[in-house]
Amino acid sequence: MNITTNELRHVIEADRAHIWHHLMQHKALETTDPRVIIEGKGMRVWDAAGNQFIDAVSGGVWTVNVGYGRETIANAVRDQLVKMNYFAAAAGSIPGSLFAERLLDKMPGLSRVYYANSGSEANEKVFKMVRQISARHHKGKKSKILFRERDYHGTTIGVLAACGQAERAAMYGPYPDGFVQVPHCLEYRKQWDVENYGERAADAIEEVILREGPDTVGLLCLEPITAGGGVIVPPKGYWERVQEICRKYDILLHIDEVVCGVGRTGVWFGYQNYGIEPDFVTMAKGVASGYAAISCTVTTERVFEMFKDDPSDPMSYFRDISTFGGCTSGPAAALENMRIIEEEDLLGNTLAMGERLNGNLHALMEKHKVIGDVRGKGLFQGAELVADRVTKEPVAEKLAQQVVAEASKRGVIIGVTNRSNPGFNNTLCLSPALIATSDDIDSITDAIDGALTAVFG
Numbered sequence: 001m002n003i004t005t006n007e008l009r010h011v012i013e014a015d016r017a018h019i020w021h022h023l024m025q026h027k028a029l030e031t032t033d034p035r036v037i038i039e040g041k042g043m044r045v046w047d048a049a050g051n052q053f054i055d056a057v058s059g060g061v062w063t064v065n066v067g068y069g070r071e072t073i074a075n076a077v078r079d080q081l082v083k084m085n086y087f088a089a090a091a092g093s094i095p096g097s098l099f100a101e102r103l104l105d106k107m108p109g110l111s112r113v114y115y116a117n118s119g120s121e122a123n124e125k126v127f128k129m130v131r132q133i134s135a136r137h138h139k140g141k142k143s144k145i146l147f148r149e150r151d152y153h154g155t156t157i158g159v160l161a162a163c164g165q166a167e168r169a170a171m172y173g174p175y176p177d178g179f180v181q182v183p184h185c186l187e188y189r190k191q192w193d194v195e196n197y198g199e200r201a202a203d204a205i206e207e208v209i210l211r212e213g214p215d216t217v218g219l220l221c222l223e224p225i226t227a228g229g230g231v232i233v234p235p236k237g238y239w240e241r242v243q244e245i246c247r248k249y250d251i252l253l254h255i256d257e258v259v260c261g262v263g264r265t266g267v268w269f270g271y272q273n274y275g276i277e278p279d280f281v282t283m284a285k286g287v288a289s290g291y292a293a294i295s296c297t298v299t300t301e302r303v304f305e306m307f308k309d310d311p312s313d314p315m316s317y318f319r320d321i322s323t324f325g326g327c328t329s330g331p332a333a334a335l336e337n338m339r340i341i342e343e344e345d346l347l348g349n350t351l352a353m354g355e356r357l358n359g360n361l362h363a364l365m366e367k368h369k370v371i372g373d374v375r376g377k378g379l380f381q382g383a384e385l386v387a388d389r390v391t392k393e394p395v396a397e398k399l400a401q402q403v404v405a406e407a408s409k410r411g412v413i414i415g416v417t418n419r420s421n422p423g424f425n426n427t428l429c430l431s432p433a434l435i436a437t438s439d440d441i442d443s444i445t446d447a448i449d450g451a452l453t454a455v456f457g
């Protein structure tokens with residue numbers, strides 16, 4: 001980028017003076033410069049101070065799946081914008097149709113795509129659909145929405161009502177009624193002393209359904225692998241039982257693939273690791289790898305048909321619109337993103353590199369007592385830091401932050417989940433782009449090795 005040192009200084013000062021950053025205690029920026037990322041290529045990014053980093057978190061939040069600087073995506077978006085940039089999504093578009101067709105090819109059993117802009121919105125569309133189904137088809141029954149402890153579904157008040165991370169939702173109530181939490185399924189922090197932990201954790205969902213009354217519950221919303229809540233991979237037997245329970249009580253199953261979707265775990269969608277058949281799937285982040293804003297709410301023909309029951313009644317169709325859900329840049333970018341994943345066999349690479357990353361983290365666990373647990377699938381891995389392996393007491397948040405800072409000094413950006421949540425906090429979170437090479441993976445874990453030694457000795 002052609003930008004002079006003085007111009008860069010101006011950018012940093014303008015940031016300090018005017019930007020309110022996401023998820024940040026701004027007091028920290030009174031004594032240090034804000035991080036301004038100015039360029040990216042492949043797995044690497046550069047900041048305004050000229051530092052180069054390997055990005056082990058795909059843009060910070062599991063997003064840039066195909067890596068930075070993809071000219072073919074930029075060109076696809078540019079060409080589309082010049083031809084036709086926008087018309088409200090009551091009308092269709094060329095990339096909208098073509099991407100929906102390609103996407104549904106990978107999602108047997110599902111047949112309709114509803115476009116919006118963000119993961120939060122995609123999830124809220126599901127909640128609205130379920131509430132409308134309740135109003136029109138169940139006389140107001142089956143309106144409750146179950147969500148799981150530690151799961152996250154977005155930032156608006158509607159989806160925060162379904163937030164399993166109490167610390168994120170604590171200050172923004174009151175919330176709408178009809179959202180009920182079910183227990184988490186992290187076996188490392190056992191709640192039941194049983195052999196079939198997966199089945200037991202799923203049975204806990206049934207207990208909630210029976211307590212609430214099955215005819216009041218319309219939806220069960222789950223992440224395939226809990227992301228920000230601590231990289232929680234559901235134990236064996238969990239999903240089979242979840243599917244059974246949903247069928248038994250006629251409860252729609254919604255899988256939030258905002259993080260796992262589009263290749264992150266080495267298959268197209270996280271739920272496909274488990275052979276389940278959801279009624280709704282939502283996705284955002286990696287759909288277009290951050291080259292354009294797009295989210296999708298995908299559902300079945302059975303659900304879709306419920307919104308056509310009485311064409312003469314203006315209350316029968318889905319009365320929802322999202323202005324920028326009609327943007328053509330999103331599906332244009334998503335189409336090219338998907339082509340790249342297929343052509344470069346990034347699913348195969350994700351499986352191979354995921355195994356390497358998981359293996360390297362297990363090796364670090366041998367060396368560093370502070371790693372209590374390693375878990376993940378594909379290029380979505382976590383290492384939970386504990387002060388004591390026996391009591392599993394989490395390390396202090398400050399120390400986990402220091403690990404992130406030390407890794408950054410060693411040229412690698414990593415993440416840490418669950419800040420400020422007693423009992424769960426401080427899982428290092430790794431989600432490099434699906435293009436990562438063996439050298440990249442080893443550089444990432446070498447930096448973590450050095451960072452852990454620097455902080456814990």
Ligand code: PMP
Pocket residue numbers: 061117118119120121123152153154155223227228256257258259284285
């Ligand atoms: N669902 C999950 C699982 C997420 O991790 C996130 C964002 N981190 C969201 C939904 C919300 O997506 P967005 O920030 O695009 O609204």
